[in-house]
Amino acid sequence: MIDYSYDANKEKELVEASLNGDKSAFGEIVNRYQKMVARTVKGMLGDSVFSEDIGQEVFIKLFYSLSDFRGEAKLSTYIQKIAVNLTLNEIKRRKRFFSMFSQKANNEMYEFEIAEQDTEERREASEIVNKALMAMDTKFRVILTMRMLQGYSTKETAEILDMPVGTVLSRLSRAQEQLRSILLKL
């Protein structure tokens, strides 16, 4: 199950200790949020070694920008924003690269692995979700990732993506239309 427990005091302590150079405190932050970052990065980019690199970049960027974190929002929201921005940058970079050097279709830019130890049913579920995500436009994919994989509400999604709630709502219905036509083919 996704862990949504949140302890503001503990979080603040961890941030302060990390700012003072406490390696184990930052290690705790990484352990707490790596799964959340994995959902965002791998959900949007597919499951490849590059996703892990982006994941590492997220935490390195977090480390160097911790002093800018004022604690007004949850640390998870702050990390999520970094993860979304870095992932969107990577998608843009890939699009530029593929448009210049390759004739691959949009959804072929991504790859995903499915855990071998999983049952057939679990593998199928994972495959459907990944294929649907990769076939979607980036602006819809990010919203689907936030809601379907992270379980964020419309308001939380809007906050993370720095866009008005109205924009998220209008994208929800358009994304759903696109998703329906994608899922029909799967």
Added chain:
Amino acid sequence: MNKSEIKKLIISSLDRDVDTKEIAGKLEEAGVSYNFSQTFGDKVLNKLFSAGVTIGREVEFVKYMNVAFYRIALTGVAAIVILLISIFLMQGSLSVDSFLGLGNTHDESIICLLTGN
């Protein structure tokens, strides 16, 4: 969970009034989960606290440079303001002539100065 149930769940995650946390939980139970490798945390910490020391120093250096830039820039702006005030007080205006130190000099006096007559 079968294929059509998964599809329904995915589509419903984009409904406006739906418990997205419940959907995310159900999908994870159905096998849709994402993880980095087991050594992910160690790799991040190694990059930051061993190889990353030099990066840290570089970042510190850039930060110091930024602070130094603001200080130098502010000093420069202050000097320019003082210069403008002193020119205005001495010459009575901020025209180009005043900047050149010619604000109170008539054309005839310049000719006298240049020719010596």
